[in-house]
Amino acid sequence: MEIYIFQIGSIERKFLERIRRSIEEAFPTCACRILENILQMPEEAYNPIRRQYKSEPILKKTLDYALKIEGETGGPCILLGIVDVDIYAHGMNFIFGEAQCPGRAAIISLYRLRPEFYGEQPNEQLFIERSIKEAMHEIGHAFGLVHCSNPLCVMHFSLHIGMTDRKQPEFCGNCLAELKHNMGKRKGLIHTIEDASF
Ligand SMILES: [Zn+2]
Ligand SMILES: [Zn+2]
DSSP: OEEEEEEESOOOHHHHHHHHHHHHHHSTTSEEEEEEEEEOOOGGGEETTTTEEEHHHHHHHHHHHHHHHHHHHOSOEEEEEEEOSOEEOTTOSEEEEEEEESSSEEEEEOTTTSGGGGTOOOOHHHHHHHHHHHHHHHHHHHTTOOOOSOTTSTTSOOSSHHHHHHSOSSOOHHHHHHHHHHHHOOOSOOEEEEEEEO
């Protein structure tokens, strides 16, 4: 199984590399690569009234790209699209990310992961830690993991950034066992899971 990371819009390469390395450590049977292509944000995603981007067309674009890559390589893959704009889903003020569960497509937004967003001092290390947790979480969904009740597990639902900070960049024992079980055989109905706050 290959995991690919790619940018929708522009993201600093060094952040992508940090996320890539952590994903490879978290999913040791997978190879994680950064795709050189930078995809354009789908125009229809922007909502000028909310000044935010709807997640659905972004996830759809990620899925289309995943299917194209699977067609070219002949192997199964999961794609993580990374955006640096504020995204939302229907009925939610914002989301940190969204994924098919299980499926091929996952997205995260870096927009609300910077301390500056909350009026705090810039902290690159904290920003990267948050990005890694969100990336692991959404890829976990793509492998069929649902939300975990353990507040320290990376699969715990984040209602706000404080909950992301509380989580560890690790799967709890239960989620890890489930992940190993799911990694071999990917099956089940595909639905999407959003990580958000109301
Ligand atoms: Zn867990
Ligand atoms: Zn989630």
